Amino acid sequence: MGQDYKITHLKELESEAIYILREVAEQFQNPCILFSGGKDSIVVTYLAYKAFYPSKLPFPLLHIDTGHNFQETLDYRDELVKKLNARLIVGSVQQSIDEGRVKEETGYSASRNKLQTVTLLDTIEKYKFDVAIGGARRDEEKARAKERIFSHRDEFGQWNPKNQRPELWNLFNGHKNEGEHFRVFPISNWTEMDVWQYIYQEQIAMPSLYFTHTRDVFQRDGQWLAALPFMKLKPTEKVETRQVRCRTIGDVTCTGLTLSTAHTLEDIIDEIAATRITERGGRADDKRSETAMEDRKKAGYF
Amino acid sequence: MEKGYLDMELLRFTTAGSVDDGKSTLIGRLLYDSKSIFEDQLEAMKAASINRGNEEMNLALLTDGLRAEREQGITIDVAYRYFATPKRKFIIADTPGHIEYTRNMVTGASTADLAIILVDARHGVLEQTVRHSYIASLLGIERIVVCLNKMDLVDFSEEIYLKIKEDYSNMAKKLDIQNYIFIPISAKFGHNVVEKSDKMLWYKGKTLLDYLETVPIGHSVVKKSFRFPVQHVIRPISDQFHDFRGYSGRVASGKIAKGDAITILPSGKKSIVSELYFAQTQLEEAYAPQSVTICLKDDIDVSRGDMIVKSEQLPKLSSDFELMVCWLREDSLQLRKRYIIRFATQEVFGMVKCINYKLDVNSLEQIKDVDMLKMNDMAKITLHLSEEVPVDTYKENRVTGSLIFIDPDTNDTIGAGMIVSIK
Known part of the structure; x- marks a missing residue:
């Protein structure tokens, strides 16, 4: 190695994300990765694999299944689970509908997107997850631009944007009461471009x-x-x-x-x-x- | 694919300015002129501007994302913005400038390499300019860019520019701030932000974006003493990696190579680095800010919260220090209350023995005989911990010299501290 201790933006973001994932493993009892089959959750899973290598991936993958999937997503998911020897947990929106927990929207623009929230919170409670790791990024949307990396959820699973915990340096505070949980976003500081550049650099199968x-x-x-x-x-x-x-x-x-x-x-x-x-x-x-x-x-x- | 995409560096900066200094407009301008605003965002902003009866396009609506902010027309919280040019990727911590939001500026500054401080060219150096500059330097930001904004409203006058520059330099000398530069701009009309101004030919310096793209990024952290707070112990317990035992974490500062002699703190046990990994890849050398895994020659007890250092670069071990704190929450700081103190990868109990003085953040006057701190207060305090820990001063090391206060009753992060001296 030369005397030039430069670090590229991708390497720096990668090291930051790995640091966050290791904090999750230490600060929580029962984490899971929210896996949608999209590129962001794929990258988060890949980073988690790297963070704990040569140990096995210490978090199960949680897929909230709306029932309205592209078949390719499910095939990819199952193959990845097999390759990583990971545990997969599926929360089904159809089941939430069948059990009367939620009501299906009607009309042409009906979407099960909003219904997922109930299934997600029910599944988190059922498996007693105290933290769910997500692939959300701050550049995606203006509300997300203000969300913390360690984002607290009250006992109703709610986010309170006006009263978030201050987050300074790399000191993440995962303290919480019984029944509350956290969402953690290791790639908060990545942009869409960073994600694709990283996928390219690492040659991750998509x-x-x-x-x-x-x-x-x-x-x-x-x-x-x-x-x-x-x-x-x-x-x-x-x-x-x-x-x-x-x-x-x-x-x-x-x-x-x-x-x-x-x-x-x-x-x-x-x-x-x-x-x-x-x-x-x-x-x-x-x-x-x-x-x-x-x-x-x-x-x-x- | 264009070359260079995979070879960019990252610059993190924060912006400080008061309500009417045009900070949001400047950020909007940087994003807009560097083509980092997308059409749908622009459309949404135009629509929102019209809804609010704004005559011109309100660039601030790009950065104020929360419902309450949009309704009240103010910025409440730190927002993170991203843009990239072919030369660099940038992360902006955009912080609101009101006095009551000192804590937000402290938060935004804590991860920044550079600070942009806005000064309204009509008003010159104000109290808030002093406050913003002081906080930036206290938080260890290496470079300050003073942007004299609204030059269009003072006829692009060089005289005014020189006068403010002189005032600022006098103030900076008093605060012991070095490493600052001045750029006369008009964020609204885009003078000297991305494009060079044709109205200020007397200004020979760089445009703001040009400066941000070329300013050396501090690799000084690699030259500092090696500090490695252990985050997590990797023990696969599998047939293939039966005896593997690695200590993972992020290099806080300095560098380490295979064969280096190390000491574990606080135990003081010694060993030698046998292997270094980044995931599957073996490394000869690791340096800040990489996240790596270190294996040692000897089988000794190391766990989360311990610190691995080079044996010839030992930090101090102590349970008593003086700190500068910024109080972040409504719950006031109470003397002798038991707080959880989190620093690096460790948590211990601590109590504040005394408040040496409170700082008036505008006049920088020291106020004595204070026994409690409220939200947004800054003060020098004496802290006592339940055990001895390895620490550096914040000036020496931003990672091992910083800490947060967690209230055990509410679990909330309520204070931020920077170690000034170690007893």
């Missing part, structure tokens, strides 16, 4: 949905959505076949697709560098109001 593919889609409010069987089309909407890719992966009902011919990670990085719309710009759930994300987060959302 779900095929992120790369260009041919798909039946339809347009709604200026967004392309996947025409899967459970999507209800308005009479004016018609199915077309297009070359698309996902920029974010979530519940199918609110995941906007991008017209894209990006085949490789390099293509994706170039595409993001040139793009003029944020990744959440494709998310119908954020468009409901100016403070939609804050309101959902207060209620216990991811």
Whole structure:
């Protein structure tokens, strides 16, 4: 090694995230990783694997399943669990509906996105998780820009944005009362670009949905959505076949697709560098109001 | 793919300014002119500006994200913003400037390498300028950029620029602040922020963005003594790694190589570094701020909270120090109350034996005979811990010289401290 002790932004962010993950392992009894099958939770899982190597991944993966999935997401999830010899726990929104815990939204823009909150909180309580590690980033959304890395949730699972604990230096405070829990966000300081650059640098295998593919889609409010069987089309909407890719992966009902011919990670990085719309710009759930994300987060959302 | 993407450095900076100094406008301008604002954000901001009856596009709405902030038109909490140019990635800790938000500036400054302090060119150096500069230097920020904003409202006058520069330099001398520069700007119209101004040809220096892209990033932390607070012990207990025992953590300062002689504190036991890992990769040498795993030649007892140091660079072990504190919460500081003190990877109990003095953050006058501190107060105090711990002064080391107070009754983080002297 030379005398130049520079550290690249990716290495610094990586070291910071690993430090946070190790703090979680020490400060909590029963952590889990919120795994959605999207790139951010994949990167967090990969970082956790690195943080404890050569020990086994010390956290189970928790997937909140809306039932409205891309099949590719589930295949990727199961393969990753096998590869890491990890434990998988699935919280099912369908089950919450069947048990009468939540009521399905109706209408064309019905989404199970909001319902996930109840399933998430129920699952956290059932397994007595005292912390859920998430892949949320501060650059995604303006409410998230103000959230702490160690983010406290009261006994109702609520976030209180006006009274957050001060967070200074790298001194994270995970103290809490019985019944409360934390959400911890190790990649808070990463941007969408950082995530893709890191995936490229580390050559992490990604779900095929992120790369260009041919798909039946339809347009709604200026967004392309996947025409899967459970999507209800308005009479004016018609199915077309297009070359698309996902920029974010979530519940199918609110995941906007991008017209894209990006085949490789390099293509994706170039595409993001040139793009003029944020990744959440494709998310119908954020468009409901100016403070939609804050309101959902207060209620216990991811 | 363009080259350089994977080879950028990271600069963290904080911004301080008062309500009307145009801080949000400056950040909006940096993001806007560096093309870090996306179209949908711009659309949302325009729509929100019109909803509020703002005549011009309100760049502040980009940074004020919470409902209460948007409704009241003020910034309540520290917000983190991100942008990148082809040369660097930046993290901005954007802090509100009101006097009652001293704690937010302290929070934002705690992780910053550089501070931008805004001064309204019409008003010059004010009390708050003193406060912001003092806090930045107290928090160990190595570089201060004083942006004289609203130059458009003083006819881009060089005379005014020179006058404020002189006033600031006099103040800085008194506060023992070095390493600061001045840039005359107009955030609203974009003069000297990203583009060079054609109205201030007398200014020969860099634009703000140019400066941020080229200022040397402090690698001084690597030159300091090696400090490694042990975070987590890795023991796989598997057939493949049967005897593996590694101590993981983030290098707080300095560097370490295979074969170096180390001492474990507080026990004082000695050993030699046998192996260094970053995940699966073996390293010859590790340095700050890397997160690594250290293996030792000898099988000795090391656990979380211990500190590994080089044997020739021992820190002091002590249970009594003097600190500068900033009080963060409504619950006031009480003398002799048992607080949880968290520093590096350790927690111990501590109590405040006395408040040496409280600081008036505007006049920097020392107020004696004080027996409690309220939110946003800054003071010098004497702290006693339940056990001896290895520490450095904050001036020497921002990681091993800083700590927080946790109230055991509420679990809340209520104070922040920087070690000034060790007894």
